[in-house]
Amino acid sequence: MTSRMKNSVVKYFKDNIGIIIALLLMCVFLVIFPTTRTTFLTPKNVFNILRQNASNLFLATGMTMVIILGGIELSVGSVIALSGCVAAGCVVNLGLPEIVGFAAAIGVGALVGMFNGFVICKTNIPPFIVTLASMNIAKGIALVYTQGAPIRCMTDAFKFPGAGYIGPVPTPVVLMIAIFIIAVLIVNRTQLGRHIYAVGGNAQAAQFSGINVQKVKFIVYTYTGIMSGIAGIIVASRLYSGQPTAGDGAEMDAIAAVVVGGTSMSGGSGRLGGTLIGVLIIGVLNNGLNLMGVDSNWQYIVKGVVILLAVYVDFIRNRKAGR
Secondary structure, three states: OOHHHHHHHHHHHHHOHHHHHHHHHHHHHHHHOOOOOOOOOOHHHHHHHHHHHHHHHHHHHHHHHHHHOOOOOOOHHHHHHHHHHHHHHHHHOOOOOHHHHHHHHHHHHHHHHHHHHHHHHHOOOOHHHHHHHHHHHHHHHHHHHHOOOOEEOOOHHHHHHHHOEEOOEEHHHHHHHHHHHHHHHHHHHOHHHHHHHHHHHOHHHHHHOOOOHHHHHHHHHHHHHHHHHHHHHHHHHHHOEEOOOOOOOHHHHHHHHHHHOOOOOOOOOOOHHHHHHHHHHHHHHHHHHHHOOOOHHHHHHHHHHHHHHHHHHHHHHHHHHOO
16 A cells, blocks of 8 residues: 555545544444344345445435535435336336336436536526425426336346345445445546535636536536436336335435535535445444334434534534634
């Protein structure tokens, strides 16, 4: 390991020490808690956590970029449902190959992202309102297209992205690693990544420095739509069906992972490394609550409290920094 790589690793742990400790404490608690100590750290359950949260990582990579820009994206959960239904519908209703269905699902996600980006860039409508509208539109289209009923697809090729394996590793985990590496390279190693931080820090100053602010926003929202489409494929594949109710609340899990990971809701700062830990925290929290037998209704309350605490910590940090 080179000295540069060692410095990067040390910096990563220093920057994220708080949430790393929080994740470790959660894991220790679940290891010693009577009803979870024999099941939590088994290889099967660890892979189950990673498999179930792969789709959340896809959403969270895009959501991190959006929030760094100072925006928000609420339509990702509905896009999961719509893209999954389109993928299954292409195979079952139209008799098309699975790869065509998957491409169509990603295309649907891209179209929704492009729509969001275009309206946000060309109007003064806040991103919250634009994506809230597209959330309802996408959900409505999914319900109309399926008439409210799941589209079941049991072919091996359709099940592979969400329920298959590459060697001993679940396919979603492999895809999760690949997508995360690509996202990190985009944010940390490209001009687009530098422009995202510049626009989030001060859009007017970025415009004066020659950055095409509208283009940056359009690309980021389109990327987030594509990630939502891929997440829709994974979810539909794992459920063996395209379901119009799939993805309900997915936007909240993604936002929770991003803010827990340290990305500022005021824009201009945040790291995908922190988002990764945030996804793991949300995943371990959901899994632990399920293993402990906590009612699903109470789980919403717990996650709401986690989001509130994370945003409050961000508020305190920004106030101390004088932002």
